[in-house]
Amino acid sequence: MSDAPGPVPAFGPPEFQLVLLRRMADHQPGLVEDALRELGTDRSALREANRRWQAMLRSPRRRGAGARYRSVLGPPETVGERRVGDLIFEALTWPVPLWPDLRFEVLSAPGGAVWNEWLIRAPGASGPPLRTARDLLPWSCTVDEVARAFAPARPMEGTAPTRWQLAFSTEDGDHVAEFTWGLFQRLIR
Numbered sequence: 001m002s003d004a005p006g007p008v009p010a011f012g013p014p015e016f017q018l019v020l021l022r023r024m025a026d027h028q029p030g031l032v033e034d035a036l037r038e039l040g041t042d043r044s045a046l047r048e049a050n051r052r053w054q055a056m057l058r059s060p061r062r063r064g065a066g067a068r069y070r071s072v073l074g075p076p077e078t079v080g081e082r083r084v085g086d087l088i089f090e091a092l093t094w095p096v097p098l099w100p101d102l103r104f105e106v107l108s109a110p111g112g113a114v115w116n117e118w119l120i121r122a123p124g125a126s127g128p129p130l131r132t133a134r135d136l137l138p139w140s141c142t143v144d145e146v147a148r149a150f151a152p153a154r155p156m157e158g159t160a161p162t163r164w165q166l167a168f169s170t171e172d173g174d175h176v177a178e179f180t181w182g183l184f185q186r187l188i189r
Contacts, residue, residue, distance in 0.1 A: 001140050011049070011052055011053075011056070011072055012074070013072070013073055013074070013097070014039070014071075015024075015049040015052065015053075015123070016037065016049075016053075016072050016073060016104075017035075017096060017098050018046045018050065019049055019050055020096070020098075020104075020119075020180075021035055021036070021046055022046050022047070022050040023160065023162050023163070023169040023180045024139075024180045024183070024185065025046070026180075027178065027186050028137075028138050028139065028185055028186075029173070030144060031057075031139055032046075035096070038098070039098065050091070058066060064110050065106070065108075065112075065113075066090075066112050066114060067112075068094070068147025069094070069104075069117070070092075073094040074094070076093055076134075077093050077094055077095055077103065077157070078091070078092070078103075079091070079092055079094045082107055084107075087109065089108060089109055089115055090108045090109040091106075091107055091109070093106075095122075096119065099139075100117065100122075101121065101122050101125035102121060102125075102142070102183070103118045103119070103120055103121075103122045103123055103125075104117070104118070104120075104181075105117070105118060105119070105120045105182075115182075117181040118142075118143065118164075118179075118181050119128060119142060119181050119183045120142055120144060120182060121142055121145060124181055127141050127142070127145045128140050128141055130145060130146065130150070131149075132171070132176075132186060133170050133172060133173075136184055137184075138184060138185055138186060139183055139184065139185075140184060142179070142180050142181075142182050142183060142184070144159065145166050146168070146177055146179075146184060147166055147168075150168035150170060150175075151168075152168075153166040153167065153168040154167040155179075156176065157164070158178065158179070161184065162181050163177050163179065163180050164178075164179045165177065165179070165184065165188070172174055176188045176189050177189070
């Protein structure tokens with residue numbers, strides 16, 4: 001009998017969804033539990049996927065972020081350009097089965113450096129109507145949708161690398177919305 005470890009299982013789209021959920025569990029543990037049941041898995045698989053993802057990020061032989069996403073998620077569903085001010089980025093998107101109306105988008109600068117990586121609304125899919133802060137429900141909308149609905153929204157630094165915050169005002173006061181991987185999680189004040 002050999003004590004050698006067996007082959008390492010592949011890391012693909014199902015495991016990547018668990019990576020997204022791991023960071024979201026900090027703010028929406030109930031929704032994450034529901035998603036894990038839907039995926040037919042549990043928190044131990046979520047922790048293992050996150051451990052493996054972090055190992056990929058920190059490996060001395062790590063790939064660039066763009067190559068890493070292609071190796072994990074496969075060929076992108078779409079490849080295009082996105083202009084931000086004077087800069088033009090390559091925009092790659094992949095479907096995320098857990099959220100069929102969303103896509104995972106990676107924006108890369110010339111030379112391949114990843115500038116942004118988050119969930120966006122899929123082309124042709126409509127987001128929820130956002131008129132008041134009460135319309136913001138966890139996991140219902142993206143950073144871009146909230147920024148447009150409550151313009152002028154002010155981007156703020158998030159509490160972790162995969163988190164963003166937007167400050168905005170409505171008739172009922174000032175608000176800060178927090179997002180994880182680009183998906184709304186909660187109002188924090």
